[in-house]
Amino acid sequence: MRALEELTEVSENLENKYVSDWRNQGKKVVGYVCSYLPEEILYAADILPYRITGKGVKDTSQADSYLTRVNCTFSRCCLELGFSGGFDFLDGAVFINGCDHIRRAYDNWKAHQSALPFMYLLPVPHLINPEGRQWYLEEVVKFKEAIEAYFEVEVIDEKLSEAAAVYNETRRLFKKLYDLRAKDEPPLSGTEVVSILSAAAAMPKKEFNQILSELIEETEASSSKATGKVRLLVAGSLMDDPEFLRNVEDLGAVVVADALCFGAKNFWDLTDESGDVLEALVDRYYNHVPCPRMAGEYSRRFDFVKEQAERAHVDGVILEHIKFCDTHGADNALLKKDFEAAGIPAIELERQYGPLADAGRLRTRAQAFLERIRR
Ligand code: SF4
Secondary structure (H helix, E strand, O other), X not given: OHHHXXXXXXXXXXXXXHHHHHHHOOOOEEEEOOOOOOOHHHHHOOOEEEEOOOOOOOOOHHHHOOOOOOOOHHHHHHHHHHXXXXXXXXXXXXXXXXXXXXXXHXXXXXXXXXXXXXXXXXXXXXXXXXXXXXXXXXXXXXXXXXXXXXXXXXXXXXXXXXXXXXXXXXXXXXXXXXXXXXXXXXXXXXXXXXXHHHHHOOOOHHHHHHHHHHHHHHHHHOOOOOOOOEEEEEEEOOOOOHHHHHHHHOOOEEEEEEXXXXXXXXXXXXXXXXXXXXXXXXXXHHHOOOOOOOOOOHHHHHHHHHHHHHHOOOOEEEEEEEOOOHHHHHHHHHHHHHHHHOOOOEEEXXXXXXXXXXXXXXXXXXXXXXXHHHO
8 A cells, every 4th residue: 555655654754755845945843742732833834743752762861861760761762862863853842741751851952952943831731621721722822922933924814724624634534544443344453553643743734634545545445454353442642653553463453443642532623613713723622632631531531432442342452651651550540440340351551662662571461461352
């Protein structure tokens, strides 16, 4: 499938060819962490939003002298790439106070000589209520003004509405792809879908939408590779490592749905294109499927993950989190209890991100879980 190969190649390179082409046109690229950033503001400023991850890091020795060994390996890998020039193709970086780990990664990178020309922290409330919504609106407006001032651009409503439409199209296409995944004969493996999600976060959306449309056509015409395999949903934090899912799927399973920070949680909600576009973006990002960082929203999260599990009629649920990630770790403990109570087998898998990933232990635990389901 040509489209799948194209997106897989994009997902495998930190500075992929679409980023290089964009920069060669003299245009800016700004990195960001976390799905609470309204990317459309950057896109409307003709700046390419690029999701920062710790892809391809071999060791975190520099970052470890600034962060500790009890900080999550994702935050340490991101900082390592920042320090070592891995993100020098970016013109700036926008962080969110998602958790203290990523917050400290930002503080250390900003204070270091390797800091990018534009470094920004967008505070996001941890509660969903009218006061929080007002605060988030004010912060998003401040962010928009900071982008306009620093990059000497103007973010006009017309461009913002255009960006909102392009991003909604991406979300609709992903829902189509996830409908195909949920079929009895899923045409794509979870490993392949992680690469598609990764590419989506690192290239211009218009080009991505074009390729994803082609991929859906190719996929609809192709036959399944997953007959008779154990059907799984994977939920949790940032998952851009196809190897993690490959290790599970090689054991005779297929991941047919997810509730990942990079996946369904990130694209399930559309922006209302009927009214004031900035207000609509604020509503969409503030209220989208809540991350565990949002206090008091557990039941919404459980309902969403359960809905995804039921629509793909899975046999079991994998709840993954990165070691020392209390945000997702605590949530997964509750989700496991509630899924088991609902009669859906669930397993918590704690993992490392990047170079410390421990495939052997994960495979052993996944093997035992699959045997339990098959019994
Ligand atoms: S994985 Fe968890 S601890 Fe690490 S940056 Fe994300 S939310 Fe924070």
